Structure formats: C-alpha cells, structure tokens
Amino acid sequence: MLAFLSFAGFTLLVAGIAWYKTRHAHLTDSTEGYFLGGRTLTGVFIGGSMLLMNLSTEHLVGLNGLAFRTGFIVMAWEVMAAIAIVAFGLYFLPKYLKLGISNIPEFLERRFDRDTLMITSILFLGMYVISLLPIVLYTGAIALESLFQVSHVFQIDKTTALWIMVWGVGGLGAVYAILGGIKAIAIADTINGAGLIIGGLMVTLFALAYVGNGDIWAGLSDVYQANPDKFNSIGDEESLVPFSTLFTGVIISNMFFWCTNQSIVQKSLAAKNLAEGQKGVMLCALFKLIIPTIIILPGIIAFHIFQGHLDNPDNAYPRLVQLVLPEFLVGFFAAVVVGAVFSTFSGGLNSSVTLFTVNIYRKRLKPDATEAQTVAVGKYLGLGLALVTMLVAPLVANAPDGLFYLIQQLQGIFNAPILSVVMVGLMTKRVPAIAAKLGLLFGMTAYIICNFIIKVDIHFFHLVGILFVLNVVFMLTIGYFFPANTPYEAEYTKQVDITPWGLVWPVALLIVLGSISMYVFLAQDAPQYVMYGYYVCAAIILAYVFYSMGKELMKRPELQQSTTEEI
Structure with a gap:
C-alpha cells in the first residue's frame, strides 16, 4: 500500500x-x-x-x-x-x-x-x-x-x-x-x-x-x-x-x-x-x-x-x-x-x-x-x-x-542510410537528389538482406559501418559523374539567435576526456605507453579547459567593472 x-x-x-x-x-x-x-x-x-x-x-x-x-x-x-x-x-x-x-x-x-x-x-x-x-x-x-x-x-x-x-x-x-x-x-x-x-x-x-x-x-x-x-x-x-x-x-x-x-x-x-x-x-x-x-x-x-x-x-x-x-x-x-x-x-x-x-x-x-x-x-x-x-x-x-x-x-x-544522406547533404553542394534517394533505398535493402536474410558472418555493427561508407561513396560517385545543375545554397533564417555558448569547446573537450578515461581505467592490462599517452593528452586538455574557463569568466560585466574600479 x-x-x-x-x-x-x-x-x-x-x-x-x-x-x-x-x-x-x-x-x-x-x-x-x-x-x-x-x-x-x-x-x-x-x-x-x-x-x-x-x-x-x-x-x-x-x-x-x-x-x-x-x-x-x-x-x-x-x-x-x-x-x-x-x-x-x-x-x-x-x-x-x-x-x-x-x-x-x-x-x-x-x-x-x-x-x-x-x-x-x-x-x-x-x-x-x-x-x-x-x-x-x-x-x-x-x-x-x-x-x-x-x-x-x-x-x-x-x-x-x-x-x-x-x-x-x-x-x-x-x-x-x-x-x-x-x-x-x-x-x-x-x-x-x-x-x-x-x-x-x-x-x-x-x-x-x-x-x-x-x-x-x-x-x-x-x-x-x-x-x-x-x-x-x-x-x-x-x-x-x-x-x-x-x-x-x-x-x-x-x-x-x-x-x-x-x-x-x-x-x-x-x-x-x-x-x-x-x-x-x-x-x-x-x-x-x-x-x-x-x-x-x-x-x-x-x-x-x-x-x-x-x-x-x-x-x-x-x-x-x-x-x-x-x-x-x-x-x-x-x-x-x-x-x-x-x-x-x-x-x-x-x-x-x-x-x-x-x-x-x-x-x-x-x-x-x-x-x-x-x-x-x-x-x-x-x-x-x-x-x-x-x-x-x-x-x-x-x-x-x-x-x-x-x-x-x-x-x-x-x-546508416539516414545518417549518410544527412551528412552528404550538409557537406556537399552538387550531389543530386537521385543520389540521396538511391542511397536511402540501397542502404536499407542491403542491411536487411545481409543481416536478416543471408545472415553474413560479420558482426552487425561492422555491417552498419561498412554500409555507411559504401553509401557515402555511392552518393559522392553519382555527384561526381552526374552533378546537380545548380549548387545548393543554404537559406539561413533569423528565427533564433545563433551566437554560440562561450564555454562550448572546453566543456566538449572535458566530456570527450571523460569518455576516454572510462575506457582507459576499465581496460584490463592496458599497455604502459597507452597510459603515458593518456596522461599527456589529459594534462593538455585540462590546461586548455581551465584557461578557457578563466578567460570566459573575465568577460562577465561585473568582473570587468570591479577590475576597472580597482585600477
């Protein structure tokens, strides 16, 4: 109860x-x-x-x-x-x-x-x-x-x-x-x-x-x-x-x-x-x-x-x-x-x-x-x-x-099909629409056949990775031989303010360091050179993070005002 x-x-x-x-x-x-x-x-x-x-x-x-x-x-x-x-x-x-x-x-x-x-x-x-x-x-x-x-x-x-x-x-x-x-x-x-x-x-x-x-x-x-x-x-x-x-x-x-x-x-x-x-x-x-x-x-x-x-x-x-x-x-x-x-x-x-x-x-x-x-x-x-x-x-x-x-x-x-089409769309200007449609259909059909029908002897995650690369190459090849008549130009709107967050890069690096750290410390019998390389990279990233945070902190108006008054 x-x-x-x-x-x-x-x-x-x-x-x-x-x-x-x-x-x-x-x-x-x-x-x-x-x-x-x-x-x-x-x-x-x-x-x-x-x-x-x-x-x-x-x-x-x-x-x-x-x-x-x-x-x-x-x-x-x-x-x-x-x-x-x-x-x-x-x-x-x-x-x-x-x-x-x-x-x-x-x-x-x-x-x-x-x-x-x-x-x-x-x-x-x-x-x-x-x-x-x-x-x-x-x-x-x-x-x-x-x-x-x-x-x-x-x-x-x-x-x-x-x-x-x-x-x-x-x-x-x-x-x-x-x-x-x-x-x-x-x-x-x-x-x-x-x-x-x-x-x-x-x-x-x-x-x-x-x-x-x-x-x-x-x-x-x-x-x-x-x-x-x-x-x-x-x-x-x-x-x-x-x-x-x-x-x-x-x-x-x-x-x-x-x-x-x-x-x-x-x-x-x-x-x-x-x-x-x-x-x-x-x-x-x-x-x-x-x-x-x-x-x-x-x-x-x-x-x-x-x-x-x-x-x-x-x-x-x-x-x-x-x-x-x-x-x-x-x-x-x-x-x-x-x-x-x-x-x-x-x-x-x-x-x-x-x-x-x-x-x-x-x-x-x-x-x-x-x-x-x-x-x-x-x-x-x-x-x-x-x-x-x-x-x-x-x-x-x-x-x-x-x-x-x-x-x-x-x-x-x-x-794999959807991600490959989105990334090609964002990163290229002349890959035509037919490439995207064929890429979507090919990627989906190939995965179903290979993983559920033929059942190829490969881990399905490797299959996803292979099909992603094949999809991208396939679409880029079509774009190379049959490019769109006019290049794509993105039309940016002003619905929202797109000024980035000042601390986005240091926080991003800190999160990536945390991800790698979890693998390093839970890996059994990791080689010494891996550990030394990890410590060097971690020190560099942490130094950059602290520097960026300090720099961003000094941009705050109240701190700038107090510094000016002290001078």
Whole structure:
C-alpha cells in the first residue's frame, strides 16, 4: 500500500507541475507551439528531455540485462553516445538552427527534393513503430509487473498482466503526448529525469549495501573481486560488443541517434537560441557519463547476488529493485519508471506526428490545411500509432540476445542510410537528389538482406559501418559523374539567435576526456605507453579547459567593472 501511495503521489506531482507550467502558454494551438514548444526551451529542459527521451526502460531493463550477461563491455553505447552528443552540439545543431527547420526530413527536402523528404519521413515512422516504441512499452511492463506483482495481486498469469501493463501505460502515455505537446513533455521529462537519476543511483547504492552488509564500498569490492571479468571495458571479437565495433557501427549508430534522429533532435530544435541549445546538449552528454552506474553496474550486481541464475536476464534489474529497495522507495521508483516510459513513448509519438503532419499531410495530402486542422490530424494520428504500438509490444518478448540488443539490430535498418544522406547533404553542394534517394533505398535493402536474410558472418555493427561508407561513396560517385545543375545554397533564417555558448569547446573537450578515461581505467592490462599517452593528452586538455574557463569568466560585466574600479 505504501509503495502504491508513493507511486501515485510522485506521478500526480509531475503531471501537476507540467500542467501548471504550460496552462497559459497556448502551445497546442499551432504547429510550432505543439511540435516545437514555440522555440522557448532553455538548456536545463533541453538536456533533461533529451536524456529521458533516450533513457527509458529499454535501458534500465534491457541494458542491465546485457550487463548481467556480459559485463561492462556494453558501456560502448553510453560512452560513445557522449562523444556523438558533443559532435551534435558543435557541428549539427548550429546548422539546424540556422536553417530554422522543424525536422530532419524538412532539411533533406530543401537540400534534395520532396521525394527524399517523403522517403526519410516514412523511414523514421517505421523505425519508431517497429524498433523503439513497442520495446519501450514491453520493458516498462516487465518492470512494473516485477515491482508491483500485478499477476499475483489480481490472480492472473504473467502474460495477461504484461498485456494489462502495456495497454495501461501506453494509453496514459498517448493521452500525455496528444494533449500536451512537446513543451509539456519536456518539462515532465526534466522532473522525471532527475527522479530517474536519483532513483537509479539509490538502487545501485542499496544493492551494494545489500552485498556489503551495510557497507557500500565493501559491497563494490566484493562484486569486483568475485567477478573481475565483468569489469573489463574491452571486448574481444567473440564478445557481444567487440572493441573494434566502437570505430565502425557503434559510433555510426550513436551519430545517427543523437545527430539525426527526429525524436532526439526535436528537443534541441525547440531551443530559444543556440547558446541554450548547446548548454542543454552538453548537459545531456555529461549525464551520459554518469548513467553506466545506473544501467550497467546494477546488472553486474544482480549477476553477483543471483549467482548468474535467472530464467531471463532481462528480469535482473526489476528483481534487484524489488529485493533491495524499501517499500516506499519502490513506489517512487515505479513512478519514475512509468515517467521514463511516458517520456520515450510520448516523445516518439510526438516526433512521428510531426513527421506525418508537417512533411506528408501539409505537403502532399492537404496543402491548404489550417493550423487547427493540422494539429487535430496530428492528435488522431498519434492515437492510431499508439494503438498499433500497444498491439505489437508483447510480440517482442524472448529476444535471444536481449531486448536492447534487438533494438540496435532493428535500428541498423535505418541509421546508416539516414545518417549518410544527412551528412552528404550538409557537406556537399552538387550531389543530386537521385543520389540521396538511391542511397536511402540501397542502404536499407542491403542491411536487411545481409543481416536478416543471408545472415553474413560479420558482426552487425561492422555491417552498419561498412554500409555507411559504401553509401557515402555511392552518393559522392553519382555527384561526381552526374552533378546537380545548380549548387545548393543554404537559406539561413533569423528565427533564433545563433551566437554560440562561450564555454562550448572546453566543456566538449572535458566530456570527450571523460569518455576516454572510462575506457582507459576499465581496460584490463592496458599497455604502459597507452597510459603515458593518456596522461599527456589529459594534462593538455585540462590546461586548455581551465584557461578557457578563466578567460570566459573575465568577460562577465561585473568582473570587468570591479577590475576597472580597482585600477
């Protein structure tokens, strides 16, 4: 009962704050307000919303399940994500905000043609419905079933209980997304994001205290000494995530997700200016370096506690939470888990609706549609997509290599083709539209044939990397022999101030250093020359960071005024 009360209390608190913050904003009356929050988001809300759009139950359940199986080598997704986010903040975001676009396919229409926009919009819609939203709902259902024992309370089998959880959470998430728009989502995401990080850290600390009989440090030592192989960051070629894949498909997948994926990019496109957007992006990247303590370490602790014996490793995290958290905290954490599901689910629905209404409905089906008609169609579409997702969700059960790994494999269909077309579009001026369309179709078809039909004997991440390079070469070759008649010239708008944040470069370097540091210190038996090289590079980067921060600090008017008065 106490768990349920704390669950209901925190859920209502988040909903109340989101309503209060947006009650007078009228941001659901227009397409820009509904899809981009009126371009008013500040750094904290952008960073929190991006983080929670990414961090959901497919991470808490799925990635901890993979860590239960393999250990810290699965941190590749999180650590490389921080580097990809830095690249987004430094290169991609300034270009997107200058163009004044509301979604990525809109840029591809300007750069290539309307058919390219149509193809990428359909690909994004397919990705959300096939590889993201169903798995988010299903992993959320697993977590809630384990935390609240729904099947036991209502005396029903677990399959039925999971269906109930899928439809309950999915239905509420759909209402949340359809009625609130992106600003309500961003505000609730930020609160839930803080709760998820706090709650996740509590699970880790309580679990370590459980192992160490009240002593957290002793618990960590026990887990490490009993399972040293689980703490190695370097995976061999036979492992689930070989180290070599960091430089092929892992970085490509992360670049796609953080630099071109509509559901993520849309949060930063709603920034009030570039500086606030970059602050939010770097805040998200910084948190990604902390996240392994929440979505990887608990899986290893669970492996230690349960002695590696669980019928399904994807149940490791929910079982651990139920075991180590006090009852009132179980309810709070369940509320945070539901919030995380709402975030990713509602964010994915909002992005899907944006893609359809802006790129298909208003451009192909009804060009003369009013703002009110467009928003109304978007809400009906969101409801329809939610229903389809809830029907598909339970069908992803029992993935052989875990649910998170299944997501990565399915997203391989989309990430290399879309990222390659966006990058060629940004970096060239004469590659024609036909190259982009053929590149999208070739990349998607080749991956499906090679990975799912022929099943070539190569890690799917290497396949993603190879296809990305082939796609880029393919498009550049067409552009060389059949260039566009007129070069593309970007038309920059003045919708937002694009003055960059003064500290963006030093903070970016600090985050990259943190990413490398995690790999260096968790790599077992690293050569001495690697360590010496790391220390030299770290010293240079830190010196630059402190110099830049001091220089930026002296630019503040109050400091300049006090210095002048002293003189």
